[in-house]
Ligand code: HEM
């Protein structure tokens with residue numbers, strides 16, 4: 001059981017990220033009775049949408065190169081999306097987060113996983129992420145504080161669409 | 169100048185706290201070298217040859233005298249008593265201790281300064297014309313737009329980890345003194361026939377390993393849409409710029425790969441969603457930023473001040489300084505003065521703490537307490553009364569900042585090179601010095617007229633060698649330091665990348681090589697022609713022939729090739 005941050009609280013979560021098999025084929029999605037929430041890749045979701053929707057408790061995970069455009073309006077139907085950060089310096093996931101929230105109406109839990117730790121949480125939160133699977137070797141209690149490294153911002157962002165100049 | 173309110177102050181203060189915590193965790197082993205590196209870079213801290221180097225932002229090159237004094241104080245307290253001004257209008261400390269940097273940042277924050285995004289793969293300090301607001305050829309004052317861009321780019325959450333660094337320059341004059349064509353985004357602020365302000369947007373210019381001139385992707389952008397359009401450009405770059413190879417990660421490579429037309433179309437597609445969204449500028453925000461850049465309390469003067477004209481008559485040395493270092497102002501009776509940081513024998517762009525303090529005093533006495541930094545690595549007092557130019561000149565001489573060489577051969581632009589920079593292939597400062605020593609005769613220098621020399625210690629091109637009339641690039645040949653020369657580069661509205669003249673030279677040869685290049689110019693010059701015009705007329709061959717005279721055709725000496 002690993003711990004993640006959700007809405008600034010530390011909670012347990014064991015939802016697996018299902019990755020492609022070695023031959024590239026889609027992995028088998030465990031029965032709901034065996035495993036509750038699972039995250040399937042965007043390509044798998046697109047290919048097996050009907051079955052997965054029937055199963056329920058399915059989240060979609062995005063690789064950094066995946067395009068939110070492919071999910072489109074389906075985003076609004078999902079309760080969980082996770083975005084992978086292969087390195088914390090790879091900022092593509094920031095754009096994915098904003099597009100999902102601001103363009104495709106996603107209102108569920110948006111989770112960052114991969115190379116995630118204290119120093120990008122503030123940016124991530126502003127791009128619409130509210131859940132963070134902090135790297136296991138980092139201090140998650142300390143990381144939570146990073147969400148509030150800054151409390152005032154110039155730009156429009158997911159949490160505060162009004163840029164500072166419309167508020168000052 | 170822009171003055172912080174509580175919001176701006178809170179943001180820089182929170183940054184200091186955040187960086188203090190990051191430094192603490194690094195020193196405690198909670199952050200690895202690889203993790204700390206991008207974090208400290210986003211705060212301007214490089215680890216260099218001898219010590220860390222801290223780059224402090226000077227937004228579009230504007231400083232107040234109290235800020236200049238603070239820079240001097242930091243140089244005394246935390247460094248070796250000097251600073252280095254850069255080609256991007258910033259300032260660098262070469263010797264701070266890593267543990268002291270949070271304290272330095274706290275001191276900077278106390279005078280509304282910071283080191284935010286001065287390095288790293290993010291949107292860097294926006295640069296502009298050092299004569300903004302005063303230039304005789306200005307169409308629109310770019311500073312309010314620079315400030316709007318500064319705020320938008322500061323801690324932009326989506327663009328904090330781009331594929332590579334990102335530089336924006338804004339120009340509002342007829343001449344382009346901001347080098348907009350060699351920036352990731354270059355913006356010309358324009359007026360249309362109805363007198364309305366708008367922007368021309370260029371993307372994909374840059375120097376470095378693959379020098380390129382930017383492409384015009386939006387010939388006319390209305391002011392309200394500036395930030396939504398920039399958001400669209402950056403989003404396309406953030407998503408599709410290459411991240412697999414740092415040498416191919418700049419936006420210029422993406423624009424070239426997609427073609428400028430396709431890139432522009434992709435941006436427009438993205439922009440269609442963002443346009444008229446919350447980031448659209450309001451009239452009030454545009455007006456608010458303009459209120460910080462109103463004209464100072466100029467006296468109403470007739471111009472052609474008699475005492476000034478008399479002093480020019482009386483003193484040839486003063487007259488020469490006026491010719492080179494005094495720039496025409498749009499207000500009669502005023503002038504903009506360039507203090508030369510290119511005293512022969514001194515490292516280009518360096519200033520000591522005492523010189524900085526003196527400059528702050530001069531700014532208070534002569535120029536409404538403001539100082540500018542130019543991308544030519546000099547300092548500017550932008551609003552000096554003609555009647556006070558002589559007194560200012562006397563003072564500037566006292567601190568060694570009155571060398572009458574602006575635009576001349578010895579006003580050379582030079583990166584720190586191998587003496588400081590760990591990326592260097594070769595030292596750049598000794599070459600600068602040898603050129604200054606060789607061309608120390610002011611009469612001769614004057615006669616030669618305008619020549620831009622730019623020196624970079626490696627292909628990263630921090631000294632902008634590609635756009636110097638004469639560009640000098642440090643290269644490595646079997647672990648020896650050599651220099652490659654390019655000719656015919658230029659900045660400004662018709663920016664061009666220089667052409668390589670041939671095989672490179674050893675450091676000892678450089679002064680002679682420069683003399684030969686200048687000799688070809690002098691021999692072929694017609695009237696008062698500028699170097700670059702002579703070059704355009706006669707081409708590169710006469711220079712090649714002279715420089716490689718006595719060597720196997722187009723090839724360097726044996727030992728040079730070894
Ligand atoms: C001493 C430490 C320095 C280091 C390690 C450094 C490093 C670099 C690197 C790696 C690049 C190329 C990046 C790229 O093209 O993607 C670069 C470019 C640049 N640097 Fe520096 N630099 C240093 C100092 C300076 C100084 C002192 C100046 C000003 C005099 C400067 C001005 C520039 C400019 C203007 C570019 C832009 C080239 C372009 O437009 O592509 N740098 N620097």
Ligand code: SF4
Nearest residue numbers: 583589592625626630
């Ligand atoms: S051009 Fe090269 S040597 Fe010079 S400062 Fe830049 S990185 Fe260092």
